[in-house]
Every structure is written in C-alpha cells, then in structure tokens.
C-alpha cells in the first residue's frame with residue numbers, strides 16, 4: 703500500500719503541500735481534487751519520486767520511497783501519466799508504449815532514443831510489455847498506427863499504456879480526461895474502472911467533477927496545500943469546507959460551476975453531459 707505521512711514541500715516561501723497524511727486504498731480509485739494551485743500535481747510529484755519532500759515520508763508497503771530515484775519508484779510498482787499528454791505524435795502507438803517502458807525503467811530518454819547496446823538487448827522485453835499494455839487499454843489492434851493519427855481519447859489510452867508498460871500495481875493519472883468531450887470522458891472512465899477491477903490501484907487528479915463523482919471510491923481535497931477533507935463522493939460533496947474552498951477561491955465560472963454541483967448528491971453513473979465537466 704502506498705502511504706504518506708506528514709508530507710510537505712516548500713518552494714522558497716511557498717508551502718505547496720503541507721502536512722498531508724493518508725494512503726491509497728488498494729484496488730480502489732482515489733481522486734485528488736482542489737482548486738488551481740492547490741498542490742495536487744506537486745503531491746503526485748512527491749508520490750512518484752519526481753520531487754523530494756521537504757518534510758514527511760512516502761512509503762510503499764511500509765518501506766520509505768520518498769526521494770528515491772524515479773526509476774526505482776517505478777521498479778517498485780508505481781507509475782504515472784502527466785497532465786499534458788506526453789506522446790511522440792510521429793511515432794506509432796507501440797513505439798510510444800515501448801518508450802514509456804524504457805524511459806520509466808533503467809534507461810534514460812536518450813538511451814532509449816539512441817538505442818544503445820543495452821537498449822537493443824532489452825528491446826524485445828519492452829515490445830512484449832508494450833503490446834500487453836496496449837491490449838489492456840483496448841488498442842493493440844492499432845499498435846502500428848501513428849499516435850498523432852489517433853483520436854484524442856485513443857491518445858490518452860496510449861499515454862496510459864505507456865505507464866502500464868512497466869506493469870505497475872499503482873497508477874497515478876494526472877488529469878486523464880483533460881481535453882476530452884463527454885462521450886470520450888465516459889469511455890475513459892470505463893477503461894479506468896476496468897483496470898481497477900483487474901486489480902490496479904489508481905489515484906487521479908481531475909477537475910471534471912462528473913468524472914470524479916462517478917468514478918472515485920475515495921476523494922482527497924487539497925486547498926492551499928492542505929488536506930481539508932476526504933471521504934466518499936457523498937461525504938466530500940456535502941462538506942462545507944470543500945464548498946467554501948471552491949466558492950471562495952473561484953467566485954464565478956471555472957471550477958465554481960463544477961463545485962456548485964459538488965454541493966449536490968453525487969451520482970455513481972458515468973457522465974452523460976458536460977454541464978459540470980469543462981476542463
């Protein structure tokens with residue numbers, strides 16, 4: 703189980719994440735929500751080894767992993783995607799997933815791109831892993847198509863396959879539905895649910911309340927770097943501190959509209975409209 707205790711990080715005078723404790727429930731979906739600048743991505747960056755916390759600790763099965771090199775964290779079974787799609791659009795879906803495997807494991811990006819001797823030896827392992835990952839996201843039949851020719855939603859699946867190529871037990875998704883329309887968002891939600899049903903533990907950052915409320919088993923709410931609430935969608939959506947955080951921060955429009963919805967009882971159905979789903 704991935705857990706974090708008193709986790710914090712400071713950038714100069716800015717305490718971006720402050721004293722956050724908790725864990726990701728195995729085999730469940732945890733959503734991390736909060737207004738812009740709340741510290742969500744920074745929190746992910748600490749869970750995945752991208753940032754070294756200035757206080758507290760991240761543990762995996764009770765062993766500390768915070769501050770360990772990213773490839774080591776990946777090797778322990780934690781993989782992530784990024785907020786902006788990091789696909790190589792001129793490469794095939796398969797090549798992207800292969801690179802996802804190589805870049806996240808031992809080899810660096812240049813090693814992977816330049817195909818060093820080690821790379822070539824290990825390539826068949828990466829190709830197998832990449833095909834399996836593409837199968838898991840329902841795209842192996844498009845393995846040889848150029849990523850840029852795929853739909854937005856398929857490109858998101860390729861990004862997820864890139865992370866899955868390392869066969870993680872814990873997958874961190876940073877705004878997986880960013881830029882997708884409601885129909886595509888619903889498809890992606892089904893995929894995420896399927897992956898979890900298959901045994902994966904997922905944590906995701908997402909602004910689309912329709913996705914969060916329809917998908918998350920557990921929600922953590924960050925505000926000014928602090929964990930101000932957590933619980934089921936129903937619990938969180940009725941929490942006065944959460945409603946105040948969003949309304950107070952955004953005034954009107956943007957996330958305000960989304961959070962106004964979060965004041966209502968959440969639905970466990972996939973979204974069928976975009977009334978509160980604008981990215």
Ligand SMILES: Nc1ncnc2c1ncn2[C@@H]1O[C@H](COP(=O)(O)OP(=O)(O)OP(=O)(O)O)[C@@H](O)[C@H]1O
Pocket residue numbers: 713716718736737738739740741742743744745
């Ligand atoms: N490398 C960095 N150096 C300095 N400040 C940083 C760095 N990374 C993040 N921050 C700051 O940490 C705070 C939290 O940013 P973060 O990107 O984690 O928020 P977020 O909740 O993910 O926002 P959004 O929803 O807009 O993506 C911000 O004030 C941001 O400027």
